[in-house]
Amino acid sequence: MRKLVLLSLVVLGLGLALFNFKGLANQGEFDSIVLDFREDIPAAEISEELEAIAGQYNIEPRLNSEFSTSDHVYTLRGDRQLLRALKKSGLKQETEFIEPNYIYQQFEVPNDPDYAKQWNLRSINLEQAWDDTKGSGITVAVIDTGITQVPDLKQTKFVKGYNFVNDGIDATDDVGHGTHVAGTIAQSTNNNYGVAGIAYEANLMPIKVLGAGGGGTVADIAEAIRFAANHDADVINMSLGGAGESKLMKEAIDYANNKGVVVIAAAGNANRNAAAYPARYPRVIGVSALDPADGKAPYSNFGAGVDISAPGGSQAGKILQNTINSPTKQPTFAGYQGTSMAAPHVAGVAALVKSAGISEPEEVLKVLKQSVRKVAEDPLNHFGAGHLNATGAVKLAMRGQISFRDFFRWVRDNGYLNPRFWIDGGVVTLPLKLAMVVGGYILAWLLRNYFPFGWSWSLASGVIAGSSGLFFLRGIYIFDLPQWPFRAMGSSIPELGNAVAGTTSLNPIFASALIPIVLVALLLGHPQWKWFAVGSALGVAACLGVNAVVSPAVSGLGSGAVARLFLVTNAFLCFGLAYLASKGEKQAA
Template sequence: MRKFLLACLFIVALGFALFNFKGLANQGEFQSIVLDFREDIPAAQINSEINAIAQKYGVTPRLNSEFSKTDNIYILEGNKQILDNLKKSQLSKETEYIEPNYVYSAFYTPNDPDYTKQWNMHSINVETAWDETKGSGMTVAVIDTGISPVPDLETTKFVRGYDFVNDQIDALDDNGHGTHVAGTVAQSTNNGYGVTGVAYEASLMPLKVLSGSGSGTVSDIAESIKFAADNGADVINMSLGGGGVSELMQEAINYAHSKGVVIIAAAGNSGQNSASYPARYPHVIGVSALDSVGEKAPYSNYGAGVDISAPGGSESGKIVQETINPKTNESVFAGFQGTSMASPHVAGVAALIKASGVTNPDDIETVLQQSSRSVEDDPLNHFGAGQLDAGAAVKLAIKGQISFRDFFRWLQNNGYLNLKFWFDGGAVALLPKVLMVVGSYLLAWFLRNYLSFGWSLSTGLVAGSSGLFLLRGLYIFDLPQWPLRVMGSSIPELGTAIQGSSILNPIFASVLIPVVLVVLFLGNPHWKWVAIGSAIGVASCLAVSAVMSPSILWLGSGMVARLFLATNALLCFGLAYLASKGEGKFA
């Protein structure tokens, strides 16, 4: 286990080291470049530089706006190659900075015109969850009064259901309750019409167990639960309930749970100190209702059987979805309130969690509860584990995973899918670029999910592998650059940092300094981990240097230099392993 953890930390440090190498793509998209000329540069000199750029690159820098005259901020069309060339040119001494003019955009917001009325969707932080998944591939069974094909379900996917009340395949709604509930789960979204649903790329399975009057039997409900489990449902929502324990229903619930189905149920609307059945059964997530300000809705049951809370609405703010008017059978946007409205919020988020890769129903319940916004003062269990947070739930669900979809999106967002990036520099530069891309992605992923060890180890990793590398590109007018170069250098680079040379000093680029640090600090419970982290960091920096730029003072840049760096990288890693041996955890 210790070797595995050290290997993981080595990957992190490797990522830090890779950040040192030129050519690392900027973390964003841009089509233009910002030039911020120093205020003390005469206008005539600025014009001369602008003309030179126009002549060399065929693009003419222009003021960003009429307000840019005093700050001398110019914009020119350009790519990464032009950006790198400008930074290397004399122009870098005449500007405060030369940087990409990154393109930012609004976070994802659906274009459904009545989305602004859905305070409930905002309150569960669903937009953050949508950045990762919309529930594609999941099926949510809605055990209710049926579902009618209203216009705002037109693009929603359906799978075969059943009407257990009338014993027929078409499970149409003759009440309006089931269609409303289904809308919260997966209303057609971003279709320029109506409102939104939580997991709108999921499929709905309509199972009618309640008649037009809104009532139904335990036997029908139990059969529908087994039907859902046998026909591919990932999540079951039951916005229904009553009193009395049923062994038949408990058996059906246990069966569905054993097949990996997540089961959600409403706590009930009697305002009493216990949830109704089926919310109270084991393997069922019972949901109480919140009003529009996050308080327990007045009607909501609480206490035993409540596992989590979600928006259910109240007179001051109801849950709006499209449903049917049971008297005319016409579609209508209507505001309902009740734990029936709270339950499908949780069912939708459960679908998002499962789409993110967590498949076991108990694990999904754990994710829902651990990611919820806890309420400290809750002696009567109004809220269960807390208030539903879709964004936090999905983030917790994807923690530790490297999905191809996520990696592909990361490649696209950072310009790595542009062929020019890979072919610029020829075949010689291809391997370093592959290492750079994979290493920096692993670094970003690892930092996002697992950088939970203490400051001491992470400090050593940074010092050993990269230093505060951003400082090396910082230019402060009339101040010496060498202090910034020193602070921006890793331990192996310190030997030549003052001179600004890229050639490594073999004394610093070896196991020597990590050995000294380990000997000095091994007895200290905190600084020991700085030494261990620095050994891992130095190992990664030397390993990268051995492959990409083996240039060492007195040893040259050939095979001898490569062997020297590789050998010392192995020694540093071994030193870190020996120094950490016997410890229970990283500080």
């Protein structure tokens, strides 16, 4: 009973979310309206209409550009009110469409005034990555000279760190290096001040191991790594290095790595063929530095131990962050260069990748490496796998794990939530269709609570195929082309039997557990396609369940209790089938 209540609540919640979703069309900004007159309307008539609008609303419609003449595309200044008025007026008959002239914006551009000077953030292709994550929930330990909370770190979240130089909890910076590095990772962003950071919603953990002279001992650094790992750091950045290989440090790194911490270090600044330690250890991501032209920075180490490259700057262009002035300790915006500046770019992106759901350090490295902008010829390994690519990494991290958020995004991106489908969707009963898709997902979600399995595209496609099909295709009519292929593609598995014929009664062979059974039997052995079969069984269960309640017409069984019983029984059979198929997965795992 409790489960039933919970399920009803989930359905209600999802329903409300769907009905309240206003769609992209209501979110966009516009201050002008587009009028596209029909091609067959004579020019004289258009001029008359335009004059009428000018007279009535006191606005002069204009051709959008000199290229708009043949298409009769006019724009006029106006808001939602005018748009509604025009749509209701007689103009509707003479135009192909009247629509808002939306202002498209280029992704998420932060309002920090000196963001324009941060060539390095554009170089790593960051803005689109922020659409998905800003690093929220991830903690990055900065093992360095400490961090001073300069003004442009005011809104950045901090967790408790440690000072291994003076042994205490106050890990304030007295050089400026650690503060600068921290700024690249998580400078307060969109705060109308200073510059931006990469994972600016992540937490910073300041750990001081380097003294005023810029050096620190291997013993302190090894302890710092363990401290970070023991205090729930997700990523460690070490913009430091030396020549000495240390067993103590290697063990600390392995310890952190085994606890799921991604460890990143700078390759070193000796322009030498081999990264310094700790970058050179196998379980550390070694980062070489790029100049503003994407070439190797003149000082950067290369070769052994370099896994990836990121902007480190050169005399031609440095990395700008908020830090402190070394002698005066006063806050300042300073341009630094070094592999020390390159490593925190990777640490910031690693935080984004982790925040996107990838937890294992090996997986994070794989995502970072696979998403790089590759360098065609790199015989000396200047760049490792290639140039760091934040958006590529986050998109890759998001792929293959479908959350409810992704599901809604998918639904939205495919036009399912566009109001036009709700208003003009006479061909298909949309609320019904959505109930089927959402129902399929809820079943999958319930199933996952008992048998944890990963969301995958195959499962999602299965749910869609089983429950609703690409139903918007049904509304498409292309002149002279037969419409049945659209009907077929726009149908779910249970509806396929009647889609081609164009009838509304369900065909009992298709609208049953039969196809899911065959699919599961055929695909059970395949690691990915199996989930398509499971998804389709869940989707069919939802489709049949919804039909049983709303429209139980089945060919040969009528539309009464017999048809309902048939549909409900088959819905349960489908759910049981999905249950059994995913249960097998658990035992195998």
